[in-house]
Amino acid sequence: MLDLSNWYLTLPTGEKGDPDTVYQPKLDTYTSTAFRLNSAENGVVFTATAGGVTTSGSKYPRSELREMAGDRKAGWSNKSGTHTLVARQAITKLPPEKPEIVSAQIHDGSDDVMQVRLEGKHLMAQYNDGQSEITIDPAYVLGTVFEVRIVAANSRVQVYYNGQLKATINKSGSGWYFKSGTYLQSNTSKGDKPTAAGEVVIYALKVTHS
Numbered sequence: 469m470l471d472l473s474n475w476y477l478t479l480p481t482g483e484k485g486d487p488d489t490v491y492q493p494k495l496d497t498y499t500s501t502a503f504r505l506n507s508a509e510n511g512v513v514f515t516a517t518a519g520g521v522t523t524s525g526s527k528y529p530r531s532e533l534r535e536m537a538g539d540r541k542a543g544w545s546n547k548s549g550t551h552t553l554v555a556r557q558a559i560t561k562l563p564p565e566k567p568e569i570v571s572a573q574i575h576d577g578s579d580d581v582m583q584v585r586l587e588g589k590h591l592m593a594q595y596n597d598g599q600s601e602i603t604i605d606p607a608y609v610l611g612t613v614f615e616v617r618i619v620a621a622n623s624r625v626q627v628y629y630n631g632q633l634k635a636t637i638n639k640s641g642s643g644w645y646f647k648s649g650t651y652l653q654s655n656t657s658k659g660d661k662p663t664a665a666g667e668v669v670i671y672a673l674k675v676t677h678s
Contacts, residue, residue, distance in 0.1 A: 469509075492536070515561075516532075516650045517664060517665045518563050535647065544677060546621055551677050556670070557614065557616065559610060560610055569666040581641060591604045591629075604634045615629070650668045
């Protein structure tokens with residue numbers, strides 16, 4: 469249903485600081501409680517819980533795809549070419565104490581460049597290490613399917629929401645790559661129970677570089 473030939477998956481399971489990962493070709497047939505088809509079998513559910521394992525560089529768990537270029541980790545610059553992620557998705561569950569989740573992002577070698585992030589009902593494009601944000605939808609309702617298109621070109625990043633341009637971020641760099649899925653922004657230290665979950669359903673996902 470999703471073409472995952474140029475992705476790998478990071479899971480909220482494994483050893484502390486060293487979460488499980490699933491690469492191709494295993495990813496094509498992989499399923500678990502963190503990565504599975506929805507009941508209608510028209511979307512893939514990404515689930516992470518507040519007590520899940522995190523990467524060494526993050527305090528938050530994830531069930532999230534990371535862009536690949538064949539058997540190499542992708543890395544590109546928005547100073548040349550046009551780099552586009554289109555995802556049709558729905559955020560379906562948030563943890564109760566810190567109801568925050570990232571459903572898509574651009575990352576570089578050390579940190580996030582920008583994120584599509586939901587905090588409660590406020591869906592936004594966030595950047596500058598969380599210091600800057602632009603509202604995408606001020607009253608997002610959980611379960612609502614939307615299309616987000618992130619275009620990185622001409623030394624900027626533009627975010628479209630259901631076909632409408634919502635954010636322009638004047639930021640450039642290299643070693644960038646796309647990520648999409650559930651990147652929970654809570655853990656047990658924030659007051660959420662270990663089983664408190666965040667979920668994103670992805671119905672369509674496509675990356676192009678030109």
